[in-house]
Amino acid sequence: MQHYSDEEILALFRDENSRNMALHHLIQKYQQKLYWHIRKIVISHDDTDDVLQNTFIKIWKGLAGFKEESQLFTWLYRIATNESLTFLKQKARANTTSIHPIEYQLSKSLESDTFFSGDEIQLKLQKAILTLPEKQRIVFNMRYYDETPYEQMSEVLETSVGALKASYHIAAKKVEEFLVTN
Amino acid sequence: MKNNDHNSNEEPNLPFDENGKNPFGLPMDYFSKFGDKLNKRLELENELHEFPLLSSIEKSNVFIAPVNYFESIENNLEHKTELASYPNIQAVKPIVFSELEEEYKQQLQSAVNYKIELVEEIKSYQTLFALDKVNSFHVSEGYFENVGERIKARIHHVTETKVSVLNKILDVLFGKAMAFSFGLSFILALAIYFYQSPVNMLESGDCKTLACLERNEILNNKAINNFDDDQLMDLVDVNSLNQQLNSTDKENDARTQSDMDSISEEDLLDEL
Numbered sequence: 479m480q481h482y483s484d485e486e487i488l489a490l491f492r493d494e495n496s497r498n499m500a501l502h503h504l505i506q507k508y509q510q511k512l513y514w515h516i517r518k519i520v521i522s523h524d525d526t527d528d529v530l531q532n533t534f535i536k537i538w539k540g541l542a543g544f545k546e547e548s549q550l551f552t553w554l555y556r557i558a559t560n561e562s563l564t565f566l567k568q569k570a571r572a573n574t575t576s577i578h579p580i581e582y583q584l585s586k587s588l589e590s591d592t593f594f595s596g597d598e599i600q601l602k603l604q605k606a607i608l609t610l611p612e613k614q615r616i617v618f619n620m621r622y623y624d625e626t627p628y629e630q631m632s633e634v635l636e637t638s639v640g641a642l643k644a645s646y647h648i649a650a651k652k653v654e655e656f657l658v659t660n
Numbered sequence: 661m662k663n664n665d666h667n668s669n670e671e672p673n674l675p676f677d678e679n680g681k682n683p684f685g686l687p688m689d690y691f692s693k694f695g696d697k698l699n700k701r702l703e704l705e706n707e708l709h710e711f712p713l714l715s716s717i718e719k720s721n722v723f724i725a726p727v728n729y730f731e732s733i734e735n736n737l738e739h740k741t742e743l744a745s746y747p748n749i750q751a752v753k754p755i756v757f758s759e760l761e762e763e764y765k766q767q768l769q770s771a772v773n774y775k776i777e778l779v780e781e782i783k784s785y786q787t788l789f790a791l792d793k794v795n796s797f798h799v800s801e802g803y804f805e806n807v808g809e810r811i812k813a814r815i816h817h818v819t820e821t822k823v824s825v826l827n828k829i830l831d832v833l834f835g836k837a838m839a840f841s842f843g844l845s846f847i848l849a850l851a852i853y854f855y856q857s858p859v860n861m862l863e864s865g866d867c868k869t870l871a872c873l874e875r876n877e878i879l880n881n882k883a884i885n886n887f888d889d890d891q892l893m894d895l896v897d898v899n900s901l902n903q904q905l906n907s908t909d910k911e912n913d914a915r916t917q918s919d920m921d922s923i924s925e926e927d928l929l930d931e932l
Binding site: 498501502505506509510513514517518523527530531534535538539593594595596597599600601603604621622623625627646650651653654657658 | 774778781782785786787788791793794795796797798799800804807808810811812814815818
């Protein structure tokens with residue numbers, strides 16, 4: 479399917495009569511990209527579905543105020559990332575009964591997740607990724623899986639390229655060590 | 661050498677060699693077929709005669725074949741003959757290579773460079789490097805077909821709720837009930853204002869009670885005009901009035917005493 483460009487979507491949004499069309503094309507273009515970005519952070523499909531919907535609602539509410547200083551997709555990714563992290567914080571706060579950190583719970587839930595089809599080594603890799611701190615985890619996923627350039631990541635995560643490179647290498651080293659030792 | 665000049669009635673002078681033979685050869689049965697050929701040509705010309713515009717256009721082949729087409733046709737046929745015994749290979753659509761755009765070439769070059777950069781980056785982590793980059797997560801069937809509609813429904817719901825709350829507030833603010841209650845409140849406020857406004861504070865003098873006011877002052881005040889005796893009595897602070905009166909009596913007694921002391925016996929006798 480041929481997607482509209484970001485500029486075309488924004489032009490549709492600016493016209494009151496074509497706003498619904500802008501929403502349709504925005505969702506069509508970004509739903510999968512944002513879904514997979516969120517999924518790698520919150521792990522569970524159901525949680526991802528919730529966060530994805532909240533993300534799009536936030537995007538829609540804030541689109542009128544989008545100043546086009548950055549590219550649309552970096553702005554969308556930033557909202558999705560923030561929503562995912564907020565969700566994880568809320569989940570951690572709500573789950574007061576467990577003594578384990580949220581990453582451990584996510585790792586455990588992965589084993590019983592019906593929407594996870596990875597083999598043993600893939601499961602181990604995901605568990606290794608889940609041992610990383612939040613920010614490193616996002617950097618690793620964006621670079622390793624999505625192959626996002628550091629410049630784009632820098633805009634999304636509002637961190638310098640140098641810091642991101644360092645973060646990625648530290649994360650890769652930790653993952654490697656986990657895979658070797660476990 | 662024979663003379664080449666001739667007139668129309670004579671047979672054309674044909675060149676003959678030394679042996680008296682004609683050196684030019686002719687295709688076989690040329691003259692026997694010439695009649696038929698001419699008839700066909702005349703027939704075609706007559707056909708086109710009906711269409712003068714069409715017949716005026718010069719007949720030429722406007723189509724051109726690709727360069728080296730006819731040279732390669734033999735090779736192509738040979739290639740096809742070879743493939744004839746392999747139907748699966750034959751079924752594969754051949755790739756048509758065309759000239760790539762310069763922009764695409766540059767994009768491709770940078771994409772390849774970027775891939776190399778990614779590989780180089782992870783190369784030092786051997787275990788990680790050896791793993792396949794696969795997405796082990798998946799979604800329920802038809803999820804992406806429906807999620808868009810669900811998101812749109814939620815956004816519309818949020819927007820409608822926001823609008824309806826605003827509408828409700830506006831309805832309450834500018835509705836009939838609010839207008840009626842506002843009017844009623846205004847009338848009540850006016851009534852209270854006019855009812856209370858005539859009451860002026862009376863300068864009650866030193867003793868701070870009505871007792872110190874002159875009778876005319878009290879009677880001239882509109883607010884007191886309509887007071888009955890009980891209401892007037894309620895306005896009087898009895899305690900302070902008593903104190904005032906007592907102090908006044910004492911002062912009078914003292915003044916009388918001092919006056920009495922100051923009168924000499926002679927003055928008193930004179931007065932008598």
